[in-house]
Amino acid sequence: MCDKMLIAKLRIIRRRRLLSFAGVPIAFACIGAFAFLFEHSALITIFPILGTCWFIGSGFTWLIHSLSICPSCNNFFFLRGLYGNVFSWKCLNCGLPLNYLAVSKHSDCGQDDKAA
Numbered sequence: 001m002c003d004k005m006l007i008a009k010l011r012i013i014r015r016r017r018l019l020s021f022a023g024v025p026i027a028f029a030c031i032g033a034f035a036f037l038f039e040h041s042a043l044i045t046i047f048p049i050l051g052t053c054w055f056i057g058s059g060f061t062w063l064i065h066s067l068s069i070c071p072s073c074n075n076f077f078f079l080r081g082l083y084g085n086v087f088s089w090k091c092l093n094c095g096l097p098l099n100y101l102a103v104s105k106h107s108d109c110g111q112d113d114k115a116a
């Protein structure tokens with residue numbers, strides 16, 4: 001059975017994961033480089049504003065990522081009760097893998113449909 005909505009929602013969770021794991025450190029490095037380059041200029045006064053925006057944005061990104069809803073069981077994907085693990089590749093409630101299409105044994109959609 002192929003569920004394209006399930007795969008699409010898992011893709012959204014993977015994008016949120018990529019944004020929080022890669023986007024937040026990249027933004028931090030860019031702000032740090034900005035502060036280093038304009039250390040002795042008047043533009044350094046904008047650094048606290050950028051830092052505050054980065055802090056709020058990274059917290060919001062992590063919150064959105066950690067509160068993702070599993071498309072299969074409709075519980076939180078990375079939370080189970082009081083336990084949470086945002087690094088997990090499986091839903092902590094039902095065990096649905098984040099790369100469902102890659103590990104699916106019965107893939108009757110995707111590349112198999114194109115080959116048939």
Ligand SMILES: [Zn+2]
Nearest residue numbers: 070073091094
């Ligand atoms: Zn689940």
